[in-house]
Amino acid sequence: MNIVWITITCIGLIILIITNPNIAFSCLLNGSENAISLSLKLWAIYAVWLGLLKIMENVGLDKKIAKLLNKPIKYLFGKVPEDAKTQISINLSCNMLGMGNASVPSGIKAMQLLQGKTKFATNAMIMLMLLNTCNLQLFPATIIGMRIFAGSKNPSVIIIPTLLVSTICVFISIMLVKIFSKIFKDKE
């Protein structure tokens, strides 16, 4: 992240200094402004989802989902604390139902619970991140909505290809993380 950010920012700025120096600084401000409006939007979304998730937690529904997903989580993540398991299962089920925004708060909580004493990410954390970047979902609602809006004759034609591709990719990711965790053991 570090290297990528520095590279993009520096190269971007250098190009702008050569081609169009007037907008160079306003780009930074624009980016920051976008971040404000995005975080306000996310604040609103998370307020709703965190509220609903708390209701789930208080009626014990989150533990039930965790129990349901206990076996796959145990296989994927190895030994993790019980409360992390709960957050992971909420994160994964929100993802699968296509509620990407709802999955972020539980993902962040899960990462907090998974971290060890070092500043190195553990293999379990990387597994969770990979499962999130693969975007496993049963129903790509946002994209289908956009297709309908654009006047597609057959908006839902993408469902089966999407399912196929994401299943294959999730499978490959899991295998690769498993292989990499054998090669790079967690650092103590």
Added chain:
Amino acid sequence: MFGAIFIPCCIVALIGYSLIKKKNAYNSFVDGAKGSFDLALSMFPYLVAILIAIELYNQSGLNKILSQIFAPIFSTVGIPSELAELVIIKNFSGSGSLALLENIFKNYGVDSYISMCACVIMATSEAVFFVSSVYFCKTKIEKLRYAIPLALFMNFISAIFSCFICKLFI
């Protein structure tokens, strides 16, 4: 649509269930929502950094340069060169790639092969740099080890598969 009905139904069921369990749903909701400001606040600095990089990336024309460099590589593995820009930006920003997707719909028609590939690519990958910085915002993790290269590689693989599988369905 499915999503529009499904989520509200779940919420009604959830509140109903908490009534049966005699838990105070209102108190739980308020209690949970309290954490949202803190969460948004700890994400904010990361969002600023990412969005500044994206803004510079787009405004400087780096997006065009990069997609020109990568287009020939992509087309040898079956990704149409028209989609190079989308495949790259998808790693940085979800909203940026949605705007690009709209453009693709406009330029090539929503039911074309290109648009279909673009949709599947969008639905099967997630902004790696967003996830990798936001998910770790409350931890003290500094080194992500092999996570980012692997996630980028998987996004690339999923783009290849998307274009290949869409061919079978068109």
